[in-house]
Amino acid sequence: MLQVIKTASAFRDWRNGAAGGKTLGFIPTMGGLHAAHLSLAQRSLAENDLTAVSIYLNRTQFNNPEDFEKYPADFQEDLAALEELGVQAVFAPTYEEMYPDDYRYRITESEISTVLEGEHRPGHFDGVMTVVMKLLCIADATRAYFGEKDWQQLQLVRGMVEAFFLPVEIVPCPTGRTESGLAMSSRNRRLSPQGLELAARFNQAMRAAETPQDATRELETLGFEVEYVADLEGRRLGAVVLEGVRLIDNMDLAETAAAVASKA
Numbered sequence: 001m002l003q004v005i006k007t008a009s010a011f012r013d014w015r016n017g018a019a020g021g022k023t024l025g026f027i028p029t030m031g032g033l034h035a036a037h038l039s040l041a042q043r044s045l046a047e048n049d050l051t052a053v054s055i056y057l058n059r060t061q062f063n064n065p066e067d068f069e070k071y072p073a074d075f076q077e078d079l080a081a082l083e084e085l086g087v088q089a090v091f092a093p094t095y096e097e098m099y100p101d102d103y104r105y106r107i108t109e110s111e112i113s114t115v116l117e118g119e120h121r122p123g124h125f126d127g128v129m130t131v132v133m134k135l136l137c138i139a140d141a142t143r144a145y146f147g148e149k150d151w152q153q154l155q156l157v158r159g160m161v162e163a164f165f166l167p168v169e170i171v172p173c174p175t176g177r178t179e180s181g182l183a184m185s186s187r188n189r190r191l192s193p194q195g196l197e198l199a200a201r202f203n204q205a206m207r208a209a210e211t212p213q214d215a216t217r218e219l220e221t222l223g224f225e226v227e228y229v230a231d232l233e234g235r236r237l238g239a240v241v242l243e244g245v246r247l248i249d250n251m252d253l254a255e256t257a258a259a260v261a262s263k264a
Contacts, residue, residue, distance in 0.1 A: 001083075002079065002082060002083040002087060002088065002089070002090060003088065003089045003090070004079065004089075004090050004092055005089055005090065005091050005092070006091075006092055006093055006094070006097070007093065007097055008093065008097060008138045011052075011089070011091050011138055011139070012138065012140070014089060015139070015140050019049075019050050019052075019088070019089075022048075022049035022050050023047075023048040023049045023050070023142040023143070024048055024049070024050050024051070024052060024139065024140070024141045024142050024143075025043075025044030025045070025047060025048035025050070025051045025052070025141060025142065025143050025144075025145060026044070026051075026052050026053075026054070026135070026136075026139040026141035026143070026144045026145070026168075027040045027041055027044060027051070027052075027053045027054070027144070027145045028053075028054045028056075028131075028132060028135050028144065028146075029053060029054060029055055029056075029078075030055070030056065030057045030058060030071065030073065030186070031055045031056075031057055031071075031073030031074075031075060031078050031186070032071065032072050032073035032074070032078070032186030032189070033055075033077075033078045033081055033082070033186075034176070034184050034185070034186060034188075035176055035184060036147055036149070036175070036176025036184040037053075037176075038081060038082075038085060039173065039176055040145040040146075040147065040173055041053060041082065041085050041087055041145075042085060043145060043171070043173060044143065044145055045085065045086060045087070047143065047171075048142060048143060050088045050089070051086075051087050051088060051089075052087070052088060052089040052090070052091060052139060052141070053082055053087055053089075053090050053091070054090070054091040054092070054093075054135055054139070055073075055075065055078055055090055055091070055092045056091070056092065056093055056098065056131070056135075057071055057073060058098075058127060058128075058131045059095065059127075060099070060103050060106075060123075060126070060127030060130060060131065061123075061124050061125075061126075061127030061128045061131065062124075062127070063121045063122055063123055063124050064121075067246070070190065071186065071187075072186055072187070072189040072190060073186065075092070078090075091135075091138070091139070098131065098134055103130070105130075106126050106127075106129075106130040107126065107129035107130045107133050107160065108126050108129070109125065109129060109156055109159070109160070112125075112152060112155055112156055112159070113125035113126070113129075113152070113156060115232070116152060116228055116230060116232070116237055116239070117152050117153075117239065117248070118152070119228075120227050120228065120239060125152070125153070125156055128153055128156070128157075129156055129157070129160055132157055132160070133160065133164070133166075136161070136166055136168055137166075139168075141168050142168065142169065143168065143169045143170075143171050144157075144168050144169070144170055144171065145171045145173055146170060146171070146172060146173065147172075147173050147174075147175060147176065148172050148173065148174055148175050148250070149175040149176070149183045149184075149185070149248065149249065149250070150248070151235060151237060151250040152237070154170075154172055157170055158170050175249075175250075177203070178200070180197075180200035181200055181203040181204060182196070182199050182200045182202070182203060183203065183247070183248070183249045185247065185248075187245050187246065187247070188245075188247075190243070190244075190245045191242065191243055191245055192243060195242055195243040195245070198222065198223065198224075198242060199242055199247060201219075201222050202219065202224065202238070202240055202242075202247055202249055203249050203251075205218040205219050205222065206219075206229060206236055206238050206249060206251065206256070207236075207251055207255055207256050207259045208256070208259045208260065208263065209229075209256065209260075210256075210260050212229040212230050212231055212236065212238075213229075215229045215236070215238065216229045219238075219240055223242070224240040224241070224242055225240060225241040225242070226238070226239075226240050227239040227240060227241065227246075231253060234252065234253050235250050235251065235252060235253060236250060236251055236253055236256055237249075237250040238250070
């Protein structure tokens with residue numbers, strides 16, 4: 001039976017009691033769960049004795065208040081999906097529980113967090129790293145699962161865990177995609193049917209372009225507002241806005257090279 005736990009002390013009691021001595025997989029989420037989130041939980045269930053998911057809409061990582069207010073999530077729907085999978089616990093704290101200091105203390109990184117997403121979303125990664133640090137400390141998990149769609153976030157979490165000697169294995173998981181190739185995201189729910197159809201061209205244009213500049217030109221021609229497309233450390237990363245909804249994606253540069261070669 002799925003347990004919903006709302007305080008750090010109660011979660012620790014569960015971890016030290018019923019979950020004591022067992023391997024625990026942990027998936028941090030902000031709710032609005034979709035198939036990609038559920039695939040992380042399924043992998044955790046296969047690799048651990050127990051699995052816990054956090055559902056916490058973390059306001060400190062939103063640089064845009066409107067994006068926070070419009071974030072699409074249905075808590076009861078999320079609980080039902082997790083219970084059906086067989087997840088054992090959900091951690092669902094309040095802001096006051098997570099930030100008794102009112103966010104006076106925070107984690108900051110000085111290199112990866114300053115470019116691309118960090119440049120376009122000031123303060124975003126401070127909020128991400130701070131809440132992930134708190135969640136990992138509370139969960140005391142054996143493994144924590146993160147999707148590769150948020151590539152910069154994944155690199156920062158890995159680096160933070162290593163820098164602070166946290167005893168948890170960070171498990172990267174491939175980006176979940178729809179049949180059209182669109183990266184799954186809770187924000188996709190805010191797109192119109194026509195927007196969803198066009199959004200699939202985001203990944204296609206990024207993958208097929210020889211250079212980031214070519215991808216940018218193609219996306220702008222299609223009607224996207226492009227924040228960035230860039231090649232960094234063997235990956236192509238991009239962020240666009242469509243119908244007021246911000247979308248991100250990334251892929252290995254070997255994939256783009258193969259796509260370009262196939263057109264030649």
